Amino acid sequence: MLKPKVISQVLRQATTGGVKATLLLNSEGSPLAFVSESGDRDARVYAAIASNVWSTFEKNTRPLTKENLATGSGSGGGTSSGNGANNALKFLLVECEEGNLAITTVANMLLCLTANPDVALGILKAKTEALARHLEEPFQRVTTYNSS
Amino acid sequence: MKKKVLLMGKSGSGKTSMRSIIFSNYIARDTRRLGATIDVEHSHVRFLGNLVLNLWDCGGQEAFMENYFAAQRDHIFRNVEVLIYVFDVESREIERDMHYYQDCLEAILANSKDAKIFCLIHKMDLVQEEVRAKIFNERFSELKTRSEPLKISAFATSIWDETLYKFKLSCSKSQAQFKSMEVRQANFAAFFDILTANTYVMVIMSDPTVESAATQMNITVARKHFEKLETSHMTR
Numbered sequence: 001m002l003k004p005k006v007i008s009q010v011l012r013q014a015t016t017g018g019v020k021a022t023l024l025l026n027s028e029g030s031p032l033a034f035v036s037e038s039g040d041r042d043a044r045v046y047a048a049i050a051s052n053v054w055s056t057f058e059k060n061t062r063p064l065t066k067e068n069l070a071t072g073s074g075s076g077g078g079t080s081s082g083n084g085a086n087n088a089l090k091f092l093l094v095e096c097e098e099g100n101l102a103i104t105t106v107a108n109m110l111l112c113l114t115a116n117p118d119v120a121l122g123i124l125k126a127k128t129e130a131l132a133r134h135l136e137e138p139f140q141r142v143t144t145y146n147s148s
Numbered sequence: 149m150k151k152k153v154l155l156m157g158k159s160g161s162g163k164t165s166m167r168s169i170i171f172s173n174y175i176a177r178d179t180r181r182l183g184a185t186i187d188v189e190h191s192h193v194r195f196l197g198n199l200v201l202n203l204w205d206c207g208g209q210e211a212f213m214e215n216y217f218a219a220q221r222d223h224i225f226r227n228v229e230v231l232i233y234v235f236d237v238e239s240r241e242i243e244r245d246m247h248y249y250q251d252c253l254e255a256i257l258a259n260s261k262d263a264k265i266f267c268l269i270h271k272m273d274l275v276q277e278e279v280r281a282k283i284f285n286e287r288f289s290e291l292k293t294r295s296e297p298l299k300i301s302a303f304a305t306s307i308w309d310e311t312l313y314k315f316k317l318s319c320s321k322s323q324a325q326f327k328s329m330e331v332r333q334a335n336f337a338a339f340f341d342i343l344t345a346n347t348y349v350m351v352i353m354s355d356p357t358v359e360s361a362a363t364q365m366n367i368t369v370a371r372k373h374f375e376k377l378e379t380s381h382m383t384r
Contacts, residue, residue, distance in 0.1 A: 001370075
């Protein structure tokens with residue numbers, strides 16, 4: 001069982017030092033929990049944009065490896081699924097005019113941080129990765145429960 | 149989850165006809181082909197998701213009836229969840245019908261006292277329309293007094309009008325393509341969702357700041373647990 005209150009508390013801890021909003025989204029882009037300094041409405045917009053950006057990149061950036069081409073032509077390359085997991089999109093950093101955006105995965109969900117433009121990309125990435133590590137294990141448990 | 153349903157009543161009162169219409173998709177005209185039921189016909193009927201009814205259609209000829217109350221008494225009346233007793237509204241031997249009915253209730257009371265009892269006053273199409281309600285009410289009140297201490301429900305039925313079809317439709321309607329719904333207001337959020345094959349769940353969240361996706365995910369997690377409970381209950 002998820003405790004939405006606790007998730008929000010964890011997300012709040014990351015929403016400091018120029019980070020404007022921290023969001024946790026399911027695979028469809030609906031927020032599971034979020035903390036935002038600029039209001040709920042903005043956070044939902046971030047959520048929609050982040051999940052859209054992520055899925056677009058994921059769909060269109062599958063590397064043109066032999067395995068991917070083989071599965072595409074239907075001749076079936078044995079280990080393509082394992083390779084696919086390795087090649088899957090892991091992290092997105094987007095630098096925008098009004099702020100920076102970091103997106104990564106936690107179990108089968110997305111974690112998204114938006115920050116002011118003066119926050120350096122390195123610290124934003126480090127922060128996102130630290131938070132993702134923290135959330136990974138408990139969420140892995142919920143999702144295995146979901147799918148098994 | 150098998151529920152034993154006894155279908156009883158005097159010979160020719162229409163038990164098998166009714167069963168054929170509801171569960172075998174007969175139309176009323178087809179029931180003319182049906183002969184008398186010999187002894188007990190068992191059938192398993194699956195409806196409302198994965199609920200299985202174990203339907204015992206008990207032939208109503210006197211020789212069989214006597215046998216149910218004597219030699220087969222335990223076998224027939226044990227673990228009954230529902231008794232459906234069918235009366236022919238045109239019967240000329242009401243006293244005798246009542247006698248069998250009361251024998252039957254006695255056996256139910258002794259063997260499965262928690263069974264639900266439904267009485268159908270059948271063949272209502274043979275009664276003039278103006279007096280149908282009056283006759284039904286008379287029969288129902290008599291049955292109620294005769295059934296003490298058990299509580300019964302009664303219905304006027306006929307295979308030739310829409311009453312049976314209404315019942316049949318109500319069975320299939322509950323399987324409509326309803327998936328889930330959510331109501332969100334300032335002070336609460338309510339979620340309705342399919343939980344297992346036989347159950348729905350309603351969750352009321354008093355904290356509107358909790359996101360819908362989080363609650364839905366928790367319902368999904370809970371679903372696994374309840375499915376496990378249900379299968380373990382069924383195989384018991």
